Amino acid sequence: MAFFIYRWERVKQVKAFVxxxxxxxxxxxxxxxxKRGEVVVALCTAGLNRRDLGLPKRWGNKPEALIIGSDGAGVIESVGEGVKDFKVGDEVIINPALRWYDNSAAPPKGFDILGMPDHGTFAEKIALSAEQVEKKPAHLSWEEAGSLALAGLTGFRALFTKGGTLAGDTLFIPGAGGGVATYLIQYAKNIGARVIVTSQSEEKRKRALELGADRAIDSNSDWEKELADETIDLVIDSVGRATFNRSLEVLKPGGRIVIFGATTEDNVDFNLRKFFYGQYQLFGSTMGSREELRNLLLHIEKFDMHPIVDRVFELEEAQQAFDYLAEGKQFGKVVLKINSY
Known part of the structure; x- marks a missing residue:
């Protein structure tokens, strides 16, 4: 009689926020x-984005656990068959713009953002295509690197690809404290543009000026009166209905307005006749391609630029981090610390 001994091995687990x-x-x-063509990254840090706040509603009551999170940085722990450009031990950042490789007028079919429906970065480890990672800039801390890609890429495309910003242009940004705004201020100043921001918070206005903004005005003030001596070439707005028409009022005839979000209501009413007589140019923008991300990395290395990190929470404090982000009091990025580094 033959006897067979089966060896039972416990499936290894990782901690995640789902x-x-x-x-x-x-x-x-x-x-x-x-899997083939993939890498496993042991995540050191992961950045929160406002997108994450809306995911519970979008995912609904599905019983399947979804790991959320779009931004992250860490160390490659293993590589799948066919991966040639990365090796174990490489320090990398995650590119959350899935399957968008070359710069194009709009995202290609198949584009998605990491963190839904794919598992995201709020976990100790993540497996994803090697096409979705880039070498971490050596001058960035882990906190900075882990919060870079989504907001940094969104701002880069809005400012340069869509907005066509050049040295000497004057940029107007309603809202000074969000992660994208902190990137926009730095990018614009790096190339010699002038930057004006708004905020209801005196502290955020002060921080924006310290970061390089040329002017910071109260969001509740009369923008036309405050900016009567300015010529605004470009507005980059993510607020939506609450600021859209006010932004148009201060934009020069023929000026450009780029919209990449709508934290207030999505629908906006505006005077179409006034718009076309003013020859204004309106652009929509979201995220960006891998080509643009690589240009972004070259930009921040050239100018020794550092993302602005507001607060760092442990992974176990992820709910507190969400609550803090929802309050909207941050200036810069909110980051989760995951693995030791």
């Missing part, structure tokens, strides 16, 4: 493995 049955919670998830 949406499950409509709730946000910490959960043990199966450790990811690198």
């Amino acid at each position: 949406i499950e049955s409509g709730e946000l919670r910490l959960k043990e998830m199966e450790e990811p493995k690198a």
